[in-house]
Amino acid sequence: MSLERPDEHDHDAWMERKELSPIEEVYLTVLIWLDRRLRLVDYLELLEDMYYKTNLQMPKSHTEQYDLDNKFWYWYPLYALGSFSTIAYVVASISGALLGFYYAPSTQAVGGETLRSVAYSNVLFIMGDLNFGLFLRSLHRWSAQVMTAAVFLHMLRVYFTGAYKEPRELNWIIGIVLISLTMVFGYTGYLLPWSQLSYWAGQIGVEMALSIPLIGDWVAQLIFGGFTLGEATLQRMYILHVFVLPFVVTGLIAVHIGIVWMQGIAEPH
Amino acid sequence: MTYEYFERSRREDEDLRQASDYVERDVLAFPTWPHEMIRNLALTSFFLGLMFFISAAVPPHIPGPANANSTPAVILPDWYLYWSFGLLKLPPLNPELTLLGGEKLVSDRVFGVVANLVVVGVIATVPFLNKGSARRPVEEPFWAAIGVGGVVFAFTIAVLSVKNLVAETFPLGPHELFDLTFFLPLVSVFLAYAVLKTMREGYMFELNRRYYRLRPPK
Ligand code: HEM
Numbered sequence: 293m294s295l296e297r298p299d300e301h302d303h304d305a306w307m308e309r310k311e312l313s314p315i316e317e318v319y320l321t322v323l324i325w326l327d328r329r330l331r332l333v334d335y336l337e338l339l340e341d342m343y344y345k346t347n348l349q350m351p352k353s354h355t356e357q358y359d360l361d362n363k364f365w366y367w368y369p370l371y372a373l374g375s376f377s378t379i380a381y382v383v384a385s386i387s388g389a390l391l392g393f394y395y396a397p398s399t400q401a402v403g404g405e406t407l408r409s410v411a412y413s414n415v416l417f418i419m420g421d422l423n424f425g426l427f428l429r430s431l432h433r434w435s436a437q438v439m440t441a442a443v444f445l446h447m448l449r450v451y452f453t454g455a456y457k458e459p460r461e462l463n464w465i466i467g468i469v470l471i472s473l474t475m476v477f478g479y480t481g482y483l484l485p486w487s488q489l490s491y492w493a494g495q496i497g498v499e500m501a502l503s504i505p506l507i508g509d510w511v512a513q514l515i516f517g518g519f520t521l522g523e524a525t526l527q528r529m530y531i532l533h534v535f536v537l538p539f540v541v542t543g544l545i546a547v548h549i550g551i552v553w554m555q556g557i558a559e560p561h
Numbered sequence: 562m563t564y565e566y567f568e569r570s571r572r573e574d575e576d577l578r579q580a581s582d583y584v585e586r587d588v589l590a591f592p593t594w595p596h597e598m599i600r601n602l603a604l605t606s607f608f609l610g611l612m613f614f615i616s617a618a619v620p621p622h623i624p625g626p627a628n629a630n631s632t633p634a635v636i637l638p639d640w641y642l643y644w645s646f647g648l649l650k651l652p653p654l655n656p657e658l659t660l661l662g663g664e665k666l667v668s669d670r671v672f673g674v675v676a677n678l679v680v681v682g683v684i685a686t687v688p689f690l691n692k693g694s695a696r697r698p699v700e701e702p703f704w705a706a707i708g709v710g711g712v713v714f715a716f717t718i719a720v721l722s723v724k725n726l727v728a729e730t731f732p733l734g735p736h737e738l739f740d741l742t743f744f745l746p747l748v749s750v751f752l753a754y755a756v757l758k759t760m761r762e763g764y765m766f767e768l769n770r771r772y773y774r775l776r777p778p779k
Contacts, residue, residue: 379605431616489633
């Protein structure tokens with residue numbers, strides 16, 4: 293009996309012992325060669341880990357746990373409203389990005405006797421001349437409105453199912469921020485066509501900002517670019533609508549849904 | 562310190578798990594994946610189709626170009642901001658202090674803006690006001706009734722914001738409308754409370770006995 297321990301890491305000797313077919317031999321040789329250099333094992337382990345994480349035996353659902361005999365909870369379908377909000381948001385983003393190709397936020401008059409600004413005539417072009425433009429704008433508006441409605445109803449479902457209670461307070465607060473930002477999204481977008489309604493809705497906005505105690509002037513400057521509406525207002529609304537808000541809201545939605553993923557859906561009963 | 566805490570919290574989990582005969586899981590939740598997601602996938606596909614259909618069927622229109630010199634008769638935001646717009650029209654509620662000779666402490670406009678902030682703030686604090694393990698409206702008729710009142714108020718205040726339009730279609734004076742804005746939510750609060758209280762008795766422990774034996778509502 294040899295006192296020498298067999299070398300655990302002698303892969304060649306291991307291969308000798310196994311009596312491999314030529315194909316297996318080539319395969320293993322390549323694998324070992326790559327693994328020596330790239331440490332593939334680690335990545336394999338990672339994949340394996342992921343596989344088992346997603347394919348774990350799921351814990352029993354509530355219905356099974358409490359033996360509800362398919363007495364599905366009566367509000368169950370309303371649990372899809374959060375997903376509806378997300379989908380509507382995605383649709384609005386895509387259609388919005390496409391609209392952005394044909395729009396410029398300028399209040400400059402296009403010339404002639406008309407009151408039409410560049411922004412306004414861009415929208416007219418989208419609606420009148422662009423292929424599928426009318427549908428695109430329609431889709432953007434509808435998805436925005438549907439999103440707002442879905443978010444509101446989602447909030448109601450969370451309220452009436454008591455889903456905001458511990459440990460989900462944080463998500464409720466993120467939700468409040470989200471619904472507010474959704475409305476700001478809508479408002480800034482409403483101003484972009486620079487139509488009569490856009491203009492006067494903007495007017496009300498400036499007045500609201502100005503009437504905030506102490507910091508009113510500053511807020512009006514920051515958000516509306518001045519105390520009266522003009523080029524600066526439209527450009528700020530544009531940047532808010534297509535640059536600032538998309539990043540902030542997308543990030544928050546990701547966090548919001550991430551938290552739901554971590555915590556699971558509040559148990560209905 | 563961070564690690565020390567994590568150690569502690571891990572030990573706590575461990576102990577809880579050992580003490581519990583409730584083996585399946587220790588979280589009061591059901592899994593987002595796949596239970597929730599798979600079902601939502603089906604529902605949302607349908608929803609997506611619906612959205613495209615509406616967009617195709619009901620295209621938007623656009624009002625005339627901006628004109629700083631002519632104020633339109635009706636200025637309105639999109640419908641989902643009506644509630645906020647309605648809150649701006651609340652100045653009649655702004656308390657006048659007799660001490661200051663009928664002067665208002667804050668101007669009407671400030672009052673309107675503050676009302677907006679108050680509404681959002683109150684909603685944000687709900688999880689810290691209402692605690693406990695109860696979930697169904699029947700378990701907490703009071704909170705459910707508050708919720709119903711809130712929804713109805715969101716609606717009536719939105720209607721108040723378009724009072725010009727309402728006055729044209731319904732035989733309501735501005736005063737009646739204003740009173741209704743606050744009266745209707747109150748009525749619905751009481752109605753909801755009464756209905757839920759009545760339902761509570763027979764219904765609550767009937768449906769799901771085992772659940773309540775494990776976790777009696779606080
Ligand atoms: C952009 C807006 C929002 C999006 C995209 C969104 C998305 C979602 C999704 C996908 C879920 C998973 C459960 C479900 O679908 O019902 C969820 C859960 C939740 N949402 Fe939202 N949400 C939004 C706004 C809000 C608002 C306004 C609130 C409340 C003020 C809120 C509070 C919550 C809470 C507390 C949960 C956890 C509920 C549970 O575990 O049952 N969310 N959200």
